[in-house]
Amino acid sequence: MIVSNLADEFLKAEPVIKSIEEAGFEAYFVGGSVRDTILGLPIHDVDIATSAYPEEIKEIFNKTVDTGIQHGTVMVLDHGEGYEITTFRTESTYQDFRRPDHVEFVRSLEEDLKRRDFTINALAMTHEGRIIDLFDGLQDLENHIIRAVGEADERFNEDALRMMRAIRFASQLDFSIEEKTTIALKKHASLLKKIAIERIHIEFVKLLLGKNPKTGLQHFMTADLARYCPEFDNYMSELTNMAYLDSIKLSSEAAAWSLVIHVLKVSESDISHFLVAWKSSNELISNVQVAIRALNSILDKTIDRELMYETGLELLLTANEIATIFNRNIPIEILESDYEQLPIKSKKEMLVNGGQLIKEVGIQPGEKLGRILATLEHQVLMEKIPNESTQLLKLAERLASELD
Structure with missing residues (x-):
């Protein structure tokens, strides 16, 4: 099989492969990029395998980085791009079921491909687009x-x-x-x-x-x-x-875990513990907690402007994605319209801040200042006062005197 109209990612890497071949070695595109180009899917990066040993690759190219030289991988820097070049290799036993005890560099493409996981990933391609298929991967792709x-x-x-x-x-x-x-x-x-x-x-x-x-x-x-x-x-x-x-159509990791949390009925108080067990980032945990609160409100038809404001549009859409799976979503155009009509989208849009209240109203830093700022924010959000600095400062002055 010959692949015509190779993606730009392959064409940009072609000089690297040609340089290796001109030095007397074999070199091929391998792995997911070959599989995906045959399937007509987007190509994100390319991997290159070669019969040249790491030290031989370093002699061929002027700019290299030892990204994983113990496993046979050297990064070649060419015209602002980095290409990982990995020597053909065989692997020993895997006592920990994760990593080979040691690897051995070989000159044989077949020996290298036979250690790969699935037939559809054990394909190689020359820079001209000719597919090398030693394990019927093309047939499995077709089927x-x-x-x-x-x-x-x-x-x-x-x-x-x-x-x-x-x-x-x-x-x-x-x-x-x-x-x-x-x-x-x-x-x-x-x-x-x-x-x-x-x-x-x-x-x-x-x-x-x-x-x-x-x-x-x-x-x-x-x-x-x-x-x-x-x-x-x-x-x-x-x-x-x-x-x-x-x-199930999901667009983000936050949406994925929000679906899991919802279907498994993990309580809001247990979300953090659950996701920490999965080694999730603090940001992801926070986003899922916020999305779940919004999801519950969408499902209960109790969503209001305060929750929309606290959630933000991105996580509102995430929550609505999950609701869509259960046919209980809000039409996106309505959700987006309601959000856009909020008088402010974040406290950064407030036309007064803590520094102004300290300087112009004389409120001291501390709990009192925080309470007044929160009240001003809420009043603007609920459209009880316009987001206008003079009126906000007057209200802050009155609130300060009431709290004294």
């Missing part, structure tokens, strides 16, 4: 199948995260998982305990943001992978219900 390269048992024992990657690809690409690979998923599910939560987190979110999360979630449950993820063991029946939801 929309996820299949382990060689023995699935071996691939999952080498790196147990590949089990999460299998169900993530099933969701992202809307592919089915081949029978032997499916059997191996269930057989080795417990190995997921060996994998860092952060890595599982990334794959699970990608699954939820995929084209067909329902497919990925059903494999997640039937393979019993959920049981070896943080907190999920306490919510197996709810997760099963989630795996049969139709029309």
